[in-house]
Amino acid sequence: MGTLADEIEKYIKKMLDVSLKGFLEVKRNDLAAMFLCVPSQINYVLETRFTNEQGYHVESRRGGGGYLRIIKLGVKPGDDLLTLVNSTIGKMISQQSGEGLINRLEEEKFLTKRESVLIRAIIDKNSLGLNQPEQDLLRARILRSVLISLLREDL
Amino acid sequence: MGTLADEIEKYIKKMLDVSLKGFLEVKRNDLAAMFLCVPSQINYVLETRFTNEQGYHVESRRGGGGYLRIIKLGVKPGDDLLTLVNSTIGKMISQQSGEGLINRLEEEKFLTKRESVLIRAIIDKNSLGLNQPEQDLLRARILRSVLISLLREDL
DNA sequence: GATGTTTTGACCTTTACTGACCTTTAATAT
DNA sequence: ATATTAAAGGTCAGTAAAGGTCAAAACATC
Incomplete structure (x- = not known):
């Protein structure tokens, strides 16, 4: 069900929940391979579903050993x-x-x-x-x- | 974990910490052999991770008995x-x-x-x-x- | 069919790594 | 003393391994 983008979103969120560190580090190419899509699809998902407004911060590194790091923002419930x-x-x-x-x-x-x-x-x-x-x-x-x-x- | 360059960086920093003299002297070839890489990889690590801004000074000597000396530039209290x-x-x-x-x-x-x-x-x-x-x-x-x-x- | 969303691919930039060739210094031979 | 050889480290250009960008095509919705 849903679009590919939705699936990738769900996957990332599940991984974030499981992770104890509050962030998730993945290789863009690995994710793309896992979902059989082009790497830039991953950027699309990050840009549309993991924005600051939605409570996430994404950082990355290029080059050999590069990665994407998706960080959950700790926003306290109550005073938003x-x-x-x-x-x-x-x-x-x-x-x-x-x-x-x-x-x-x-x-x-x-x-x-x-x-x-x-x-x-x-x-x-x-x-x-x-x-x-x-x-x-x-x-x-x-x-x-x-x-x-x-x-x-x-x- | 990370890249080879990261490993070498970590190793040098650990050795620096352990050393009581505030500097570390190694042979470039030995380090390269230890990490199974070409010697120039060591220069790459030094150039990208042990720069002046990052608080290190590197000196070296060529020829027989040559070495690399990596010096940590501490900031002494009273320094401006x-x-x-x-x-x-x-x-x-x-x-x-x-x-x-x-x-x-x-x-x-x-x-x-x-x-x-x-x-x-x-x-x-x-x-x-x-x-x-x-x-x-x-x-x-x-x-x-x-x-x-x-x-x-x-x- | 107009509009918004998703998917794709071609091209770009950054970082890591390698190897061939060069320079400097010390040890040894003449 | 001088020349030669061995033993270091230095440089730089090229290749590989990532992620980024952007616009066009495909798809969905109304």
């Missing part, structure tokens, strides 16, 4: 940080809004003092440089990946 | 992080070199695990976007201001 992050950071974000978010996350103890100082330093217009609107786009990309990376369950 | 940062980060810095520096600072306990994960996310090419050489310029600016922000007295 992921939702907050996603609703506050769109395609672009101003320095002001960014700082607002950081302040809030610091107050809520998701970020330490040092971490928030560090992140404020990055999203400062002087560190980023660039003109508008590129600066706001860049700030959004950076802020999103930084916060998502801190949600990793294996941390 | 600012000097280290400035000497490592120039006008531009690649993702690889940046990660090398972060790894080193984490190992030396200047950064917590979370902080290093966070900074790695920032300097990732996918967060930064842009093409070369703008990306390497931006990475240098950001990395410098992030690390310097952590030197604040009140942290």
Whole structure:
């Protein structure tokens, strides 16, 4: 039943559940061979079903010994940080809004003092440089990946 | 596990840890024989994993009685992080070199695990976007201001 | 049949590994 | 002393082994 993409999705999720480490490491080619499809099909599944919004973070390495690592984000039930992050950071974000978010996350103890100082330093217009609107786009990309990376369950 | 290069890296690091002198002296041919690879593989490992940014210095001698000497550059207390940062980060810095520096600072306990994960996310090419050489310029600016922000007295 | 989703394949980039050839140093022979 | 040989390590280009991208084709839905 379902599409091939659905099958691959189910398989990955099952493997993630079984794994004790909170992440799964596989070779793209192996997965493709297992499901008799082209390797890029795996990327399609990851892009459509393992996004940040859906609570996953994917990293990879190319070259000999390369791999895909699919990491489950540890989002605590109740205060949905992921939702907050996603609703506050769109395609672009101003320095002001960014700082607002950081302040809030610091107050809520998701970020330490040092971490928030560090992140404020990055999203400062002087560190980023660039003109508008590129600066706001860049700030959004950076802020999103930084916060998502801190949600990793294996941390 | 990983690749042959990873194995060799692990072996050298273990030997360094065990050694009381802070450096390790080996024969390139012996190492190659031990790992059943060509001698130039050893150079590959040294070039990719024992760079200056990563806190190592390699010296060698050719000819009869030749050797490789791998020296760990510890950061002594009292050493100035600012000097280290400035000497490592120039006008531009690649993702690889940046990660090398972060790894080193984490190992030396200047950064917590979370902080290093966070900074790695920032300097990732996918967060930064842009093409070369703008990306390497931006990475240098950001990395410098992030690390310097952590030197604040009140942290 | 228009629209959205899935599947495929051709081409690209990154990382690991190998081997042929080169340079330097020490030991030995003349 | 000098020349020769042996014993190291260095370099670089080429090949192999991964994963990434993007657009077109196929399929599904309404």
